[in-house]
Amino acid sequence: MRALVSFVMTSLDGYYEGPNGELDWANVDGEFFEFSNRQDAYIDTLLFGRAGYEHMAAYWPDATDADPEVTAFMNSVEKVVVSSSLDQVEWNNATLARGGPAETVTALKQRPGKEIALFGSVRLTASLLELGLVDELRVMVNPVLLGGGASLYASLHQRVRLELRQTRTFHSGNVLLTYRPA
Incomplete structure (x- = not known):
């Protein structure tokens, strides 16, 4: 069975976006892109x-x-979107799931293939964690304090x-914490 992994970036004070929805604080460099390509x-x-x-x-x-490799990956990989409010998705290789989150993830896990990854999508990650469907949680803590935003x-x-x-500690000060539900 395929694993579902979640990868999120956060500030040291626990926010994934700043007070005005900004994401310009993420600490990305060559070492981060090397990690991304391996992941x-x-x-x-x-x-x-x-x-x-x-x-x-x-x-x-x-x-x-x-990074050009990360960009190519993001634009070519299969993408499945779980949403009850969207009518269509237009990004390359994206499909809109017709079932709910649990049904969608269960079906995806049963298909042959590599890992399924949640990048961002913190509300979906939270609901799937509560359902016991997330196999691994990767949290990249950035060395910045935002003082507010979305928790x-x-x-x-x-x-x-x-x-x-x-x-894993990165030279930039980022720290990757990898967890499994207990």
Whole structure:
């Protein structure tokens, strides 16, 4: 069975976007893009909620300031969007899931292939964590304090215990924390 991994970036004070929705604080450099390319090699499907999809689809098709390999991956990989409010998706290789999140993830996990990844989409990640459908949580903590914004897991409705599997410190000061649900 395929694994579902979630990758999110956060500030040290726990925000995934700033007070005005800004994402310009992310600490990305060559080492980060090298990590991204290695991570992407194990992924063949991306899963998004509506907000995550809209953000990514607005940026990646015309991205010029990112690593070319990461850009090519983001624009070519299969993308599945779980949303009850979208009528269509237009980003290359994107499809709109017709079932709910649990049904969609269960069906995706049963298909042959590599990992399924959630990039961003924190509300969808929270709901899938509560359902026990996330196999691994990768949290990239950036060395910045935003002082406000959207809290990383504010949409959780219950406690989710995690087991730390690995840490990695980047030269930039980013720290990758890898967890599995306990």
